[in-house]
Amino acid sequence: MEYRLFPEGDCAVLIETGKEMNLENHRKVQAISALLEDYFPSWMCEWIPAFTTVTVIYDPFKVYNLSGENPFTYVSRQLIQLLSALPANHPVHTRTVDIPVCYGGEFGPDLEEVARMNHLTPEEVIETHAAGDYLVYMIGFAPGFPYIGGMSKKIAAPRRKTPRLKIPERSVGIAGIQTGVYPIETPGGWQIIGRTPLRLFEPENDPPSLLQAGDKIRFFPISPQEYRELEKMEP
Numbered sequence: 001m002e003y004r005l006f007p008e009g010d011c012a013v014l015i016e017t018g019k020e021m022n023l024e025n026h027r028k029v030q031a032i033s034a035l036l037e038d039y040f041p042s043w044m045c046e047w048i049p050a051f052t053t054v055t056v057i058y059d060p061f062k063v064y065n066l067s068g069e070n071p072f073t074y075v076s077r078q079l080i081q082l083l084s085a086l087p088a089n090h091p092v093h094t095r096t097v098d099i100p101v102c103y104g105g106e107f108g109p110d111l112e113e114v115a116r117m118n119h120l121t122p123e124e125v126i127e128t129h130a131a132g133d134y135l136v137y138m139i140g141f142a143p144g145f146p147y148i149g150g151m152s153k154k155i156a157a158p159r160r161k162t163p164r165l166k167i168p169e170r171s172v173g174i175a176g177i178q179t180g181v182y183p184i185e186t187p188g189g190w191q192i193i194g195r196t197p198l199r200l201f202e203p204e205n206d207p208p209s210l211l212q213a214g215d216k217i218r219f220f221p222i223s224p225q226e227y228r229e230l231e232k233m234e235p
Contacts, residue, residue: 001028001086005079007072011045012057013079021051021149026137029054030214035086041078042066049213050138051147096216099181099196101130101172102227107195114157114174114191126221128155129179129193134217144183144201144209148217151179163189170196172219183209197222197230 006014017028032054036047043062048055056079063071103126104111115122134150141147156177164187167173171182173190182188183201200210211217222230 001031001083003028003032003083005076008055011060011071012055013072013075015054015056015079015083016052017054018052021137023135025052026135026214031086032083033213035082039082043075050140094214094216096218097211098218098220099172099198100222100226100230101194101196101219102222102224103129103172103194105224107224107227108172108193110157110160110173110191111193114155114193117157118155120155125155125193128152129174130219130221132179132219134179134219136211136213136215136217138213139209139211142182142184142186143203144211146180146183146200146211146215146217148179148181149177151177153177157191159189160191163187167192168195170198170200172196181211195227197227197234199234 004016006016008014015032018025029049029052033047033049036044036054036056043058043066045057045059047057056075058071058075060071063074067074104122111122111125115125118125129151132151134148136146137149138147139145151174155174157174159175166185167182167188169182169185171192172194173180173182173188173192175190180190181196181200198210202208
């Protein structure tokens with residue numbers, strides 16, 4: 001496996017698998033994350049996966065007391081030894097999550113604008129969005145917010161020039177060639193095309209986020225009536 005190590009301040013090491021957001025680098029990130037979860041040495045505080053990197057945060061005082069060495073040097077050597085044993089085809093757990101979406105109307109105020117920008121009808125945008133082969137590349141920006149790749153370029157749309165101060169929780173949006181779901185109410189500039197009745201972030205649960213990096217996503221359209229019925233079933 002090809003990767004590079006960089007210092008991140010005085011208590012972290014950045015493992016970079018590549019420069020581009022693609023399936024190969026995503027699989028490397030997932031494999032490294034799975035390995036760290038199994039390994040979890042006493043000096044490691046946590047690790048943070050992203051599109052093409054994994055940041056390993058460590059306790060420099062524990063590292064120095066354990067080794068007497070420069071913490072970055074010691075941690076880097078430990079990571080190199082660990083990653084050298086990682087097979088190229090390291091198995092990574094995946095699952096598929098179905099997400100119902102009520103597109104357009106009060107739930108998707110930007111649907112018609114996305115259609116207009118791409119010279120499509122709103123119905124064609126819905127059909128294309130629901131037909132995507134999606135993968136959660138990372139969780140970030142807000143608690144439980146999934147950055148989802150695999151959307152067709154046919155419905156790509158830039159972020160809004162003026163972000164909204166409030167995006168309702170569970171709103172489904174588009175930014176560039178990515179799609180995502182706002183798990184909580186927050187400011188945001190993505191083009192909102194629909195909303196799901198599913199709660200994506202529940203802090204009382206363990207884990208609190210419904211979606212995880214590596215999940216496959218299937219969106220499917222529902223009517224406003226179906227939305228409200230499913231919403232009532234949510235805790």
